[in-house]
Amino acid sequence: MLVHPDDREIAHTVRNRVRTTGEGQGVQVRVRTRSARWLWADCWFTSIRDSSGNFGEHTLLELSDASAQFLRSEALSLLVELRNLIDAAATFEQALNVGLDRLARWGRFDAASAWEFDQGSWSLIGGGPSGPFDGPLTPSLTARSEAVLTVASTQEWAWLDTKTTTGAALADAEGARARSLFIPLLSTGDTIAVVELCAAASVDDEVIELVIDVAGQLGGAFRQRRIEQELVLAQRRFELAFDEASIGMGLVAPDGTFLDANASLCNLLGRSRDELAETGFQAITHPDDLEDDLAFVHQMLNGERTTYQTEKRYLGVDGSVIWGLLSVSLVRDDAGQPLHFISQIQNIDDRKRAEADSARSVARFRAAFDDSPIGMALTRVDGEHAGDIIESNDRLRSLAADLGRQTPIANLDDLLGTENCLPFDQLNDPERGGASVSSEGQLDGANGERWVRLIAAPVSDVADDAGRYAVVQIEDITEQRLARDRLAHSALHDELTGLPNRALISARLGAAQERSAESGCHIGLMLIDLDNFKDVNDSLGHQAGDRLLEEVAGRFVSCLRPTDTAARLGGDEFVILCDGLSADVGRAQHEVSTIAQRVHDSLELPIDLDGTAQRMTVSIGTHVAAGNGESIDVALCDADAALYEAKILGRSQTASFDDDLRRKTHDRSRISRELRRALPDGQLHLAYQPVIQLNSRRTIGLEALLRWEHPSLGSVPPDQFIPVAERSNTIVQLGEYVTEQVCETLANRPEFMRVAMNVSAGQLARSNFVDTVMSALERHGAAANRLSIELTENMLIGAADSSLRQLHELKELGVAIGVDDFGTGYASLTYLKNLPITFVKIDRSFVEGIVDNKDDRVIVNAVVSLANDLGLATVAEGVEHEDQATLLEEMDCTYAQGYHFGRPKPLADHDRSGWLHKELVERVR
Numbered sequence: 001m002l003v004h005p006d007d008r009e010i011a012h013t014v015r016n017r018v019r020t021t022g023e024g025q026g027v028q029v030r031v032r033t034r035s036a037r038w039l040w041a042d043c044w045f046t047s048i049r050d051s052s053g054n055f056g057e058h059t060l061l062e063l064s065d066a067s068a069q070f071l072r073s074e075a076l077s078l079l080v081e082l083r084n085l086i087d088a089a090a091t092f093e094q095a096l097n098v099g100l101d102r103l104a105r106w107g108r109f110d111a112a113s114a115w116e117f118d119q120g121s122w123s124l125i126g127g128g129p130s131g132p133f134d135g136p137l138t139p140s141l142t143a144r145s146e147a148v149l150t151v152a153s154t155q156e157w158a159w160l161d162t163k164t165t166t167g168a169a170l171a172d173a174e175g176a177r178a179r180s181l182f183i184p185l186l187s188t189g190d191t192i193a194v195v196e197l198c199a200a201a202s203v204d205d206e207v208i209e210l211v212i213d214v215a216g217q218l219g220g221a222f223r224q225r226r227i228e229q230e231l232v233l234a235q236r237r238f239e240l241a242f243d244e245a246s247i248g249m250g251l252v253a254p255d256g257t258f259l260d261a262n263a264s265l266c267n268l269l270g271r272s273r274d275e276l277a278e279t280g281f282q283a284i285t286h287p288d289d290l291e292d293d294l295a296f297v298h299q300m301l302n303g304e305r306t307t308y309q310t311e312k313r314y315l316g317v318d319g320s321v322i323w324g325l326l327s328v329s330l331v332r333d334d335a336g337q338p339l340h341f342i343s344q345i346q347n348i349d350d351r352k353r354a355e356a357d358s359a360r361s362v363a364r365f366r367a368a369f370d371d372s373p374i375g376m377a378l379t380r381v382d383g384e385h386a387g388d389i390i391e392s393n394d395r396l397r398s399l400a401a402d403l404g405r406q407t408p409i410a411n412l413d414d415l416l417g418t419e420n421c422l423p424f425d426q427l428n429d430p431e432r433g434g435a436s437v438s439s440e441g442q443l444d445g446a447n448g449e450r451w452v453r454l455i456a457a458p459v460s461d462v463a464d465d466a467g468r469y470a471v472v473q474i475e476d477i478t479e480q481r482l483a484r485d486r487l488a489h490s491a492l493h494d495e496l497t498g499l500p501n502r503a504l505i506s507a508r509l510g511a512a513q514e515r516s517a518e519s520g521c522h523i524g525l526m527l528i529d530l531d532n533f534k535d536v537n538d539s540l541g542h543q544a545g546d547r548l549l550e551e552v553a554g555r556f557v558s559c560l561r562p563t564d565t566a567a568r569l570g571g572d573e574f575v576i577l578c579d580g581l582s583a584d585v586g587r588a589q590h591e592v593s594t595i596a597q598r599v600h601d602s603l604e605l606p607i608d609l610d611g612t613a614q615r616m617t618v619s620i621g622t623h624v625a626a627g628n629g630e631s632i633d634v635a636l637c638d639a640d641a642a643l644y645e646a647k648i649l650g651r652s653q654t655a656s657f658d659d660d661l662r663r664k665t666h667d668r669s670r671i672s673r674e675l676r677r678a679l680p681d682g683q684l685h686l687a688y689q690p691v692i693q694l695n696s697r698r699t700i701g702l703e704a705l706l707r708w709e710h711p712s713l714g715s716v717p718p719d720q721f722i723p724v725a726e727r728s729n730t731i732v733q734l735g736e737y738v739t740e741q742v743c744e745t746l747a748n749r750p751e752f753m754r755v756a757m758n759v760s761a762g763q764l765a766r767s768n769f770v771d772t773v774m775s776a777l778e779r780h781g782a783a784a785n786r787l788s789i790e791l792t793e794n795m796l797i798g799a800a801d802s803s804l805r806q807l808h809e810l811k812e813l814g815v816a817i818g819v820d821d822f823g824t825g826y827a828s829l830t831y832l833k834n835l836p837i838t839f840v841k842i843d844r845s846f847v848e849g850i851v852d853n854k855d856d857r858v859i860v861n862a863v864v865s866l867a868n869d870l871g872l873a874t875v876a877e878g879v880e881h882e883d884q885a886t887l888l889e890e891m892d893c894t895y896a897q898g899y900h901f902g903r904p905k906p907l908a909d910h911d912r913s914g915w916l917h918k919e920l921v922e923r924v925r
């Protein structure tokens, strides 16, 4: 069949009509050429009459070539179709592919493709090989590229013979030969692409012409399509970017109102798109930032700048501050009129907060550094730069200024001096693992010396190219040092006098003993006790007492050799340690007594206390020892024993600890031990000595005297054990025993008999002394006015106010109070008259010499007459002879006691001898 299948029906219809009507008719159909191409042809059907003259079976067909005309009109409709295809395609690529495909099919090409020059090379942008050309194009790529290039530059179409290597061609071993037609796609004078149409068979020239023509006209359509697509894409991309951007974006009109805002911006500003549309950025800008922002906007609108970026604060709906990083660009229309701003806003709250935090932290650190009460410096530690100060604080600078250093100080050495150099090499040593170094040193400066503590720590993580660093603290510890020294001093010194205290002297004594053990030299210990210091305290007050102590301390110090130390042990007790005395004990003792004498002499001049010239004396106990391992306590104890001895000797005396004293002390300590058992073991009893009324020679009373019968020591005299008991306070128990016994005796004796008992200071010092006495009297039903108590003169002088009050109380209750051993102490009778006493006992030592010694006689006489004047009774002690008694009677002495009248005896012995009985009988008679 020659007619194209699509055209056969119409050809048929026309032919039938011609056959039946006999009228000729034409139609245009496609007919096949010998080259198997379809060509348009004008067909004219004429009915042919048969032999009978009827229109018969046959029609005459006249064919004329209409292809050129058809082709042209087809090309026209192809162009329209292609344009429609291009327009209808979803994308440019699709438009290209569909267009190329249609073009190829129309021109019966086997493949169509498009090349585009892009980034320095030609590349396939659409279509592609098909049919026999679906294999790789590589073998002829270079030739193609060249062809494409030529066509692009000349804008003339061209043919290229190509050899393909398709699978089919390879089967022929030779490969098929083909031709490619390259046509430039032109638009507004530019080659925008090159189309390659490839055909294995030959193509009619007319077709080629038309294809070139059609393709040539497609360039503009493609370009348009592409531009449109790019625009759409760009628009879509922008919208996407706008909407989806994590950064806040807004379109802002020149007057500041938001034309659009993306979700991020709404989120950031806490406002909806609509809400933003109603507000300008001015309304939501922090007032403090508005001015700057508006200035930028102005510059943009004026064309002074095209973009700006600033950090500013927006206001949240609740008034909170939102920090944003704003980047703005201005979009203008073609005429250059501002259209809108594109604003990008990034929330930088976190960064701002972090910045603020870090700024605060830096500021805090800086302040801590600057305001530190400790001098601080950041220094280099490496090599020749060691000690170079990079930063220093105020304290360090003021320390430098205080020391008169030249400021600013460039290197620590300038501040510390070389002797206080820090061991920078250690700091620089990474092996030490960043351990700090510290030291203390003394800095000499223009305004005196300062003590500093240095601590340097390497800054481990900050070693940089410039080297390694250290933080150095320089603490002024002068005050601390002084306080520490003061503390150390006060721990070892007496606050009042500034002399060493017990702790320090003990330490010095220990050291002296060690030296003595090595050298064989002797050590002297001198215990000093102020005589009657209590009087000064009581009469002039404690402040005067303190001043007195200070003064005597100074005088003691003036007596010392360089090797001696004076210390205050407490109260009015001092000690002098004499170091490095002679190795010869006799010489050493002499040296010590020389010093002791100097001490006595130093007090010769009275001490001025508020205008009162106060005379002071001291008792001194000395002890010379070698470094024989004697403990410090024992050494002090020995000196104390000597002091005790000196006290017994009276005022202003020195006693030394010698063998005698050692024995005494030894005995005393034994007595002290034994005495504790004496009372419970019933070794104590009382002896009674009669008291005689001189003018009647009658016994009017008894004095109770304590007796101790020790199983092995025998009878121990009271002079030996009473002082020991007084020192150990056993005297209180002994006193209670005596009180008890005396009251019992009183109860069993006739009414007129009085009993006297001796009372020690320790007893009177007890606040319950009066109660003890009164309750014993009550218990035995004895009247208080039959009891006498005897106190020594010194006891009365030294008695505390509370003791004196108790005496007053007792006197009020009727108890007679007497001064024992009168004359041995320092009290004058006139002084005693103010005390609550009723009688005076003249000491035996005066009575003894009353007959032979005129002085004694004068004294006793004076005492008796003065006592009588004061209304005090007198008792003479130790009357051993009748002439003494006679003399005393003549002197008007009231009573007497002594062996002449009777020795102290147990009560039972008195009764047995009958004198009491006799007295009784006489009295009754």
Ligand code: C2E
Binding pocket: 689, 704, 705, 706, 717, 718, 719, 722, 738, 757, 758, 759, 760, 790, 820, 821, 844, 877, 878, 879, 880, 897, 898, 899, 900, 904
């Ligand atoms: P004192 O109170 O002066 O007692 C008198 C001392 O003189 C007694 O010594 C007595 O035996 C002694 N004596 C009496 N007449 C003569 C005499 O004619 N010639 C001589 N040479 N001596 C005579 P004694 O008993 O050894 O007592 C000594 C001191 O012991 C007493 O002196 C007294 O101070 C104290 N004492 C005795 N008993 C007690 C007591 O119970 N309590 C207290 N606190 N002290 C007591």
Ligand code: CA
Binding pocket: 703, 758, 790, 820
């Ligand atoms: Ca007595």
Ligand code: CA
Binding pocket: 820, 821, 841, 843, 844, 877
């Ligand atoms: Ca006496």
